[in-house]
Amino acid sequence: MADSTSILTARRSRAGRRPRAPRRGRAAWVGYLPYLLPGAVAFAVVIGYPLLSNVYFSLFKWRGGMAPLRWNGLGNYADLLGDDQFWTSFGNSLAMIVAMVLVPTIVGLLLAAVLFDYLGRRFGERVSSVLRATYYLPQILPVAVAGVLWNWILNSQTGALNEILRGMGIDAPPNWLGDPATALPAVMLVLIWIQIGYPVVIFMAALQRVDPELYEAAELDGAGWWHRFRAITVPQIRPETFVVTLTCTVAALKVFAPIYVLTRGGPESSTLVPSYYSYLNFFDKSQVGYGAAIATVLTLVIVVLAVIILGLQGRAERREREGI
Amino acid sequence: MAVATPTRAPEVRRSGIDSRYRRGVGRWLVLAAAVVVGLMILAPFGIMLLNAVKSPQDYSANGPLSLPSSIYLDGVLAFWERTEFPVKLWNSVFISAVVAVLGALLSLLNAYAIGIGRVKGRLWIVTLFLLANMLPQEALIYPLFTMAQSVGLSNSQWSVIIIFTVIQSAFGTYLLASVLGTFPPALLEAAALDGASRWRILWQVVFPIMRPTLSVLMIFFFIWTWNEFFIPLVMLTTNDTQTIPIALASLQGDRMMDAPTINAGTLVSLVPAVVFFLIFQRTLTRGVTAGAVK
Numbered sequence: 001m002a003d004s005t006s007i008l009t010a011r012r013s014r015a016g017r018r019p020r021a022p023r024r025g026r027a028a029w030v031g032y033l034p035y036l037l038p039g040a041v042a043f044a045v046v047i048g049y050p051l052l053s054n055v056y057f058s059l060f061k062w063r064g065g066m067a068p069l070r071w072n073g074l075g076n077y078a079d080l081l082g083d084d085q086f087w088t089s090f091g092n093s094l095a096m097i098v099a100m101v102l103v104p105t106i107v108g109l110l111l112a113a114v115l116f117d118y119l120g121r122r123f124g125e126r127v128s129s130v131l132r133a134t135y136y137l138p139q140i141l142p143v144a145v146a147g148v149l150w151n152w153i154l155n156s157q158t159g160a161l162n163e164i165l166r167g168m169g170i171d172a173p174p175n176w177l178g179d180p181a182t183a184l185p186a187v188m189l190v191l192i193w194i195q196i197g198y199p200v201v202i203f204m205a206a207l208q209r210v211d212p213e214l215y216e217a218a219e220l221d222g223a224g225w226w227h228r229f230r231a232i233t234v235p236q237i238r239p240e241t242f243v244v245t246l247t248c249t250v251a252a253l254k255v256f257a258p259i260y261v262l263t264r265g266g267p268e269s270s271t272l273v274p275s276y277y278s279y280l281n282f283f284d285k286s287q288v289g290y291g292a293a294i295a296t297v298l299t300l301v302i303v304v305l306a307v308i309i310l311g312l313q314g315r316a317e318r319r320e321r322e323g324i
Numbered sequence: 325m326a327v328a329t330p331t332r333a334p335e336v337r338r339s340g341i342d343s344r345y346r347r348g349v350g351r352w353l354v355l356a357a358a359v360v361v362g363l364m365i366l367a368p369f370g371i372m373l374l375n376a377v378k379s380p381q382d383y384s385a386n387g388p389l390s391l392p393s394s395i396y397l398d399g400v401l402a403f404w405e406r407t408e409f410p411v412k413l414w415n416s417v418f419i420s421a422v423v424a425v426l427g428a429l430l431s432l433l434n435a436y437a438i439g440i441g442r443v444k445g446r447l448w449i450v451t452l453f454l455l456a457n458m459l460p461q462e463a464l465i466y467p468l469f470t471m472a473q474s475v476g477l478s479n480s481q482w483s484v485i486i487i488f489t490v491i492q493s494a495f496g497t498y499l500l501a502s503v504l505g506t507f508p509p510a511l512l513e514a515a516a517l518d519g520a521s522r523w524r525i526l527w528q529v530v531f532p533i534m535r536p537t538l539s540v541l542m543i544f545f546f547i548w549t550w551n552e553f554f555i556p557l558v559m560l561t562t563n564d565t566q567t568i569p570i571a572l573a574s575l576q577g578d579r580m581m582d583a584p585t586i587n588a589g590t591l592v593s594l595v596p597a598v599v600f601f602l603i604f605q606r607t608l609t610r611g612v613t614a615g616a617v618k
Contacts, residue, residue, distance in 0.1 A: 131359070135361070144553045
């Protein structure tokens with residue numbers, strides 16, 4: 001859901017105020033139900049029913065298609081607990097969170113603040129908006145296309161990176177994506193490259209709504225850049241930070257295309273992630289029930305995390321309102 | 325990833341804002357650091373451009389960093405023909421455009437009931453839609469795959485269109501419902517006094533005012549659908565139905581693909597996305613601000 005938050009955050013501050021719609025009788029809302037009907041039907045067919053079916057499939061041993069379903073109860077889930085690859089895949093999700101949430105958010109925050117509050121004032125808005133567009137460029141590519149490009153760059157034999165290293169006199173450059181020791185860091189690097197521009201753009205948009213007088217006043221009081229960054233920038237754009245954290249964490253847990261294109265989870269499961277592991281079980285190993293169990297666990301993890309982050313956000317907002 | 329280390333701002337002088345920003349060498353260091361970050365992000369694109377127009381011989385002789393000795397377009401041509409690029413381009417455009425229109429329409433209908441109709445339990449409905457947008461597609465794919473087969477939509481663009489219309493509208497509903505929740509009630513009251521039905525109010529009062537927001541939403545839906553990989557990969561199994569990202573990814577494993585052809589393929593595949601972005605960049609910013617300060 002890459003760029004969704006720019007509109008999302010633009011709206012957030014207004015969500016609290018809700019003027020009443022015209023009243024016509026006590027249950028005027030009933031008349032609006034037909035408008036919800038197409039959405040409800042489509043939602044039930046495309047999301048509700050498949051989601052429940054997936055949970056249902058996870059209770060069976062099933063090779064898919066016309067093969068018979070054999071009841072397995074919670075057996076698939078029990079198997080997951082003892083499955084090293086399953087644990088590896090979720091361990092790698094933490095690495096994906098580092099690469100897609102932690103690093104981009106922190107670096108993005110600094111870059112956005114530097115562009116907006118430092119370079120923008122000293123070299124003009126042109127300079128900062130050109131830099132911002134440059135950082136954002138990887139975000140507009142289809143992820144799979146970016147992955148193919150990097151797959152070539154990191155290729156051990158014909159790739160650009162190793163060609164350059166050989167040119168510099170390194171005879172045996174690493175096999176970046178083919179060595180279990182370097183594959184995960186290499187994938188993380190690609191993800192950081194893809195992801196970095198997103199928080200920069202969101203945070204810069206957020207900074208536009210911060211009252212410039214806050215900065216002026218702090219500056220007149222002798223506050224340096226770093227001081228203003230900590231005392232004004234970070235707290236002022238906290239709502240956007242929540243949104244970026246939430247959307248990127250969900251995206252990190254769901255990451256599939258870069259893994260499919262770069263490494264297919266290998267070598268030796270060093271870059272395996274839950275979504276690819278379930279795909280593998282569905283369409284490669286024909287273990288549909290097992291794949292469904294992995295997908296169900298992944299769904300639960302995402303929903304629980306989303307609820308926690310949304311809860312934290314709600315609490316922070318309430319505290320802010322009470323505090324002021 | 326290098327971080328632009330912020331140096332201390334120059335000492336504050338009361339003499340005037342402009343002059344105090346013009347002092348010190350620190351600002352040049354910060355600018356240099358920010359430019360270096362930009363160059364690191366651009367580097368893969370640059371290397372790709374260099375090699376997309378190189379012959380395989382040139383590449384193996386001179387490596388990835390040399391300028392092409394002559395402009396060689398056979399790589400582009402090879403990719404174009406081997407993937408039947410015009411077909412993939414049409415598939416991508418068709419799927420994304422239909423999803424954008426249908427998704428926005430469905431979002432508007434849902435949001436009308438939630439934001440203006442204020443139906444009971446709307447908070448739960450919106451939360452449900454928001455969560456639906458976050459679900460991993462893996463948790464839906466196998467049932468969707470078998471459902472598509474049983475209704476004769478396997479390997480059909482329409483299966484992908486239907487799925488993404490619903491997934492995108494889940495987000496669209498969340499967004500539009502909160503915008504419509506702040507719709508000026510005076511307009512609605514005036515229309516209701518004139519005896520307009522709900523249907524007429526939707527199309528003659530709400531729709532015209534929401535048009536900028538809806539067009540932004542459509543652009544987002546278009547880009548997101550264009551970039552999608554997992555569901556099209558599973559659902560679109562033959563060459564004549566696949567989209568650009570799938571075509572490029574499936575050619576990647578091809579042993580016949582040399583480095584220049586891969587680069588040419590990447591270049592050709594990213595051009596439509598960049599062109600689309602450049603065309604609509606201004607609409608996007610305008611739409612976002614129009615919605616925000618309406």
